[in-house]
Amino acid sequence: MRALQEAPSQPGLPISLSLGSNSTLGEGASGSRFYSWLGECHGAFHNVALIVPSLLFVLYLAYQARKSFSKLSHGRSYIMIAYYGCLWLVSLLNLAWCCLQAWECTPGKELAWNFLSLFTTSGMLFLEVSLLAFLIQGNYASGLEALTRTFVVSGVLVVLDILLKAIYLFGFGIPLFVDNKDRTDRMKWDLWVVHRLVITAIYGFILFMYHSKWRERLPARPAFYKYTAVMFMLNILALFACGLTGNGAGFGFWLYGATVVCYHALYLPLLYVTFLADFFQEEDLHLENVYYSEMKDAGFFDADWE
Numbered sequence: 001m002r003a004l005q006e007a008p009s010q011p012g013l014p015i016s017l018s019l020g021s022n023s024t025l026g027e028g029a030s031g032s033r034f035y036s037w038l039g040e041c042h043g044a045f046h047n048v049a050l051i052v053p054s055l056l057f058v059l060y061l062a063y064q065a066r067k068s069f070s071k072l073s074h075g076r077s078y079i080m081i082a083y084y085g086c087l088w089l090v091s092l093l094n095l096a097w098c099c100l101q102a103w104e105c106t107p108g109k110e111l112a113w114n115f116l117s118l119f120t121t122s123g124m125l126f127l128e129v130s131l132l133a134f135l136i137q138g139n140y141a142s143g144l145e146a147l148t149r150t151f152v153v154s155g156v157l158v159v160l161d162i163l164l165k166a167i168y169l170f171g172f173g174i175p176l177f178v179d180n181k182d183r184t185d186r187m188k189w190d191l192w193v194v195h196r197l198v199i200t201a202i203y204g205f206i207l208f209m210y211h212s213k214w215r216e217r218l219p220a221r222p223a224f225y226k227y228t229a230v231m232f233m234l235n236i237l238a239l240f241a242c243g244l245t246g247n248g249a250g251f252g253f254w255l256y257g258a259t260v261v262c263y264h265a266l267y268l269p270l271l272y273v274t275f276l277a278d279f280f281q282e283e284d285l286h287l288e289n290v291y292y293s294e295m296k297d298a299g300f301f302d303a304d305w306e
Contacts, residue, residue, distance in 0.1 A: 041105035050098035053265040090123035117177035189246030196239040203232035
């Protein structure tokens with residue numbers, strides 16, 4: 001009994017209890033913040049489906065960076081160097097966009113979210129337009145003139161797209177990048193319908209050319225045809241989803257969200273496989289041929305003919 005009576009007067013005991021309580025509260029708060037960051041707005045599955053592929057692709061680019069830089073410097077293709085740099089920039093922007101999904105539903109973050117979404121989507125659109133221009137010019141056209149012409153055309157189109165979206169965002173106050181199934185803004189979805197309709201028409205026209213007498217004007221690359229077909233189907237679905245959502249259909253909102261996830265999670269890897277991966281593989285074959293020619297000129301294979 002005496003020990004129990006003296007216990008409250010012992011120094012340090014209340015402090016240790018307080019520290020333990022604060023530690024538990026701190027762990028709970030950090031866990032709550034992590035859950036709110038991961039699960040807020042669209043849900044954990046939606047955010048994980050965006051973050052994981054985007055993060056893996058950036059890690060893959062980082063893993064291949066040294067080899068890629070070596071091949072690009074050896075190939076001396078201005079277009080490929082510039083395009084690879086743009087791919088890195090847009091990939092980092094897209095990863096940030098995927099990781100900061102909670103900003104869309106956080107009060108006070110609307111402006112930052114709109115800017116991030118505007119530049120991320122515009123960067124990805126720039127890569128789309130540039131890829132079409134690069135391949136229509138021919139297989140891996142090089143030279144400063146080709147680079148300038150392609151980037152100027154792509155840049156002008158993307159700048160016009162940014163200006164139009166900025167007018168809607170900051171002029172009319174229409175939340176283009178904030179999706180809410182309980183609030184249907186007809187002007188917003190009309191703009192997305194027109195936007196998707198134009199892109200779908202371009203991909204559809206290219207597919208039509210592949211099955212017409214003008215197919216010889218396009219590069220004979222099966223990967224390019226498959227890429228065009230995939231993007232045509234994705235934009236068809238997105239166009240259909242925007243039309244349904246604009247008319248208040250809940251299924252359209254879900255379908256639109258699915259197309260957004262597919263685009264931001266898988267488009268950049270698809271673009272890399274379609275365009276850059278083949279370039280790096282062909283560079284490997286080119287290097288092997290160069291080394292073989294140098295060894296042959298040096299007489300390494302003379303004994304094989306004797």
